[in-house]
Amino acid sequence: MPPDPDSLAARITRSDALSWFEMYGALRGKKRQIIRAPEIHANIMQRDIRAIVKYCHEVQIPCRIVTLKGRQQGSSSYSVAEIVHQCRRTPTNALIIGDEYEKSVKNLVNMFTLFTRADSFDWGNTYNQPSKTFTNDSALTTETANDNRAGASGTYQAMLMTEVAHWKDTENTSSAATFAAALSCVPLAADTLVIVESTPKGVGGSYYETYQGAILLDDYIAGNIPKDWNGFFKVFYPWHNHPEYGGALYRALTDDEETEIRESLTDKEMDFLQRGFASGDPMKRLHWRRTLLNSPAFQKDEEKFEQEYPFDEDSGFLMSGRRAFSLQKIRQMRAALKDAPLPIYCTLQWADKSETSATLTPCAEDEACVVVFEKPRPGFRYIFPTDPATGASQTVGADPDNHAPLIMREGCWDNGKWFPPKLVARLADCFKEKRHPKQSVVCRWDIDVLEMRVTQLSLAYGKPTLVPEMNMDRGLCTLAVSRGTIPVYKREVFNRIEQKDESQWGWLTTTSTRPPILEALAAAIRKFGADGDGIDIPDAAVLRELESCVVTLKGRIEAMPGTHDDTVLALAIGLATIGHGSVYTRKERDRTHEAPRNRGPRTFQ
Numbered sequence: 001m002p003p004d005p006d007s008l009a010a011r012i013t014r015s016d017a018l019s020w021f022e023m024y025g026a027l028r029g030k031k032r033q034i035i036r037a038p039e040i041h042a043n044i045m046q047r048d049i050r051a052i053v054k055y056c057h058e059v060q061i062p063c064r065i066v067t068l069k070g071r072q073q074g075s076s077s078y079s080v081a082e083i084v085h086q087c088r089r090t091p092t093n094a095l096i097i098g099d100e101y102e103k104s105v106k107n108l109v110n111m112f113t114l115f116t117r118a119d120s121f122d123w124g125n126t127y128n129q130p131s132k133t134f135t136n137d138s139a140l141t142t143e144t145a146n147d148n149r150a151g152a153s154g155t156y157q158a159m160l161m162t163e164v165a166h167w168k169d170t171e172n173t174s175s176a177a178t179f180a181a182a183l184s185c186v187p188l189a190a191d192t193l194v195i196v197e198s199t200p201k202g203v204g205g206s207y208y209e210t211y212q213g214a215i216l217l218d219d220y221i222a223g224n225i226p227k228d229w230n231g232f233f234k235v236f237y238p239w240h241n242h243p244e245y246g247g248a249l250y251r252a253l254t255d256d257e258e259t260e261i262r263e264s265l266t267d268k269e270m271d272f273l274q275r276g277f278a279s280g281d282p283m284k285r286l287h288w289r290r291t292l293l294n295s296p297a298f299q300k301d302e303e304k305f306e307q308e309y310p311f312d313e314d315s316g317f318l319m320s321g322r323r324a325f326s327l328q329k330i331r332q333m334r335a336a337l338k339d340a341p342l343p344i345y346c347t348l349q350w351a352d353k354s355e356t357s358a359t360l361t362p363c364a365e366d367e368a369c370v371v372v373f374e375k376p377r378p379g380f381r382y383i384f385p386t387d388p389a390t391g392a393s394q395t396v397g398a399d400p401d402n403h404a405p406l407i408m409r410e411g412c413w414d415n416g417k418w419f420p421p422k423l424v425a426r427l428a429d430c431f432k433e434k435r436h437p438k439q440s441v442v443c444r445w446d447i448d449v450l451e452m453r454v455t456q457l458s459l460a461y462g463k464p465t466l467v468p469e470m471n472m473d474r475g476l477c478t479l480a481v482s483r484g485t486i487p488v489y490k491r492e493v494f495n496r497i498e499q500k501d502e503s504q505w506g507w508l509t510t511t512s513t514r515p516p517i518l519e520a521l522a523a524a525i526r527k528f529g530a531d532g533d534g535i536d537i538p539d540a541a542v543l544r545e546l547e548s549c550v551v552t553l554k555g556r557i558e559a560m561p562g563t564h565d566d567t568v569l570a571l572a573i574g575l576a577t578i579g580h581g582s583v584y585t586r587k588e589r590d591r592t593h594e595a596p597r598n599r600g601p602r603t604f605q
Helices: 008-015 017-024 044-059 075-089 102-118 175-183 206-212 217-222 255-262 267-275 282-293 302-308 313-319 327-336 430-435 447-460 476-483 514-526 540-547 566-580
Strands: 026-028 034-036 063-068 093-098 139-144 158-162 193-198 233-236 344-350 358-362 370-372 381-387 404-409 412-414 417-419 422-427 465-468 490-495 500-505 549-551 557-559
Touching: 008 017, 017 044, 017 075, 026 102, 034 102, 044 063, 044 075, 044 217, 044 233, 063 206, 075 093, 075 102, 075 139, 075 158, 075 193, 093 102, 093 175, 102 139, 102 158, 158 175, 175 206, 193 206, 255 282, 267 282, 282 302, 327 514, 327 540, 344 447, 358 447, 381 447, 381 566, 404 447, 404 566, 422 447, 447 476, 465 476, 465 566, 514 566, 540 549, 540 566
Parallel strands: 063 193, 063 233, 093 139, 093 158, 158 193, 381 465
Antiparallel strands: 026 034, 344 358, 344 370, 370 422, 381 404, 404 422, 412 417, 490 500, 549 557
C-alpha cells in the first residue's frame, strides 16, 4: 500500500531518487527476470550519482555528471531512474541520446518504460508510453548521435547521453559537433541535469576530454576547484569495488586455491597488490580475475580485460581499442623520464650574417622554439625527419595538424655501451605546449618560418640530412633546397616514361611505404631496453601521441578521434632513413646538459 502523501516516507520518496529507486523501482536481471523491491539495492556508483544530484539541487547549481562505466555496473539503469524521477517530480523535458545504433537508445527507453510501469507511488500523474508524455507536462525525446544537431529543436531540463566515447565521425556528422549541440540544449540553470556516460575508448575525443576536465564532488566541496574546471563531476567505479567481482558476494576460496595464487603472482598482480584493492579479500579478487581472464570471453587478454574492467581511471582509457604500439613499453619510457636529465629549452639564432651557422641558446620554456633531450655527440649519425602541416596561415579548425620536425640519432655501440636510436631534439611552440600539457606537440608556423628554424637547428646539430615528407609538403623542401645550406634527402624512383631511375627530393609516403615503416617503429618500441635494438623517446608529448594510436578495422594505424599522430610518421621516417644521416664531427665541448637534476639552470654549450 502506498504511503500517506503527507508522511515522512512519501516526502523522502518525492525528493530522493535513490529512495524511490530502491522502494518502487524495477530492473531486468541478468536472466531477463524483473527485480523489484526489496531486492533492489543501490551500489556505490549509483549512490555517488545520487549524492552529486542531491548536492547540486541543495546549493542550486547546474548538475553535470560524467560517468566512466565498467561492465554491468548499473550506471545506465540508475541514470535513467534519475531522469524518470525528475519527470515525475516536476515538469521536465528530457532527452536521451545514444550512438548511431538504435538498439542502445531502445534499451534505455525500455528501462524508462519499465520504471514507469512498475512505479506504484502516488505521484498524481501518469505516463503515456506511445507519446512518451506525462500528464504533468513532462515528456521524453530520443535521438541518435548520427545527427549533428541532435536535440537542437528544443530546450531540455534533463539529458542522458550514453556511450559517448563510441559516437562515430562520418562524412556528414561529427561526434564532437553532436556532443556540443546537445549540451547547448540544456540551460546552465539550477535543477537541470546532464549525465554523460560511456565505457572508455582510448585517449581523446569529447568524452575523454569531458572526463579529464571533471572533478570529484569531494574536491568541489573542499574548494579544490581548478581554474579550467568544465563544470562536470566525475564518477568512477573500479571492478575491485564491486561485491560480485571477487568481493563479498564471491565464493570463499579453499586453502589450496589461496596458496596457489600467493605462490604464482604475476608482475601485474603484484602491481595490483602494491597499489591496493578498494575493498575485500585481495586473493578472492585475484581468483575472480584469473577465472575471467581464462574464460573464452578474454582468452588471457589482459588489455581487453582492463578495457572492460578498468582498475583505475587511466587504464580503461589506455587499454581500450586495438593499440598500434606497445603500451607497456610506452609506460616504461614515461617512467624512465623521472630519472632522465631534464630537457633544455632553447631559442635559435643565426651566428653570422651569411646565415651559414646557427646557435642554440638556453631560455625559459615560454620563450623556446626547441626542446633538446641530448646534445650532439661526435661520431654519431643524425637524421632530421620532418612531416610538415600546411603552415599557420592556412591551418584552420579547432584542433589543426602540426608540423613534426624531429632530430634523431642513430643507434650504435660506444665503449661497450649500447646507445639506441633516440629522439634528441624537436622544434615546437613550447609556450603553447606548456599552457596545454594534455595536448601532444604544438608546431603551426608558416612554412617559411619552419624552413628557417629547420635550417638553424640542422646547422646546430652538424647538418643532419633533412627528410621532408612530401605528401603534405607546401614548400618546405623547395625552400630548403633553394637555400642550399643543409643536405636534403633524395629518393630513387623509376621513371616509367623514360624507363630509367632518377632522384627526387624528400620522402613520399605511399600504400607501399607506410605500413612497413610504421611496423618497424612498432617493433623498435616493443624492444625498448634491449641491447642492440629498440628506440628511446624521452618526450612526454610524443609519447602521448604514440599511446593514442590505434589500428582501425581496415588495418591502418591512425590517431584516435580528438588526438594527433603528427610525430608518429616522422619517427617512422627517421628510423627508415637514418642510414642516410650525417655524422656529427665537431669536437665535444667540456660542459653538457646532462648535469644532475638538482643543479641550477642548464646550459647548452
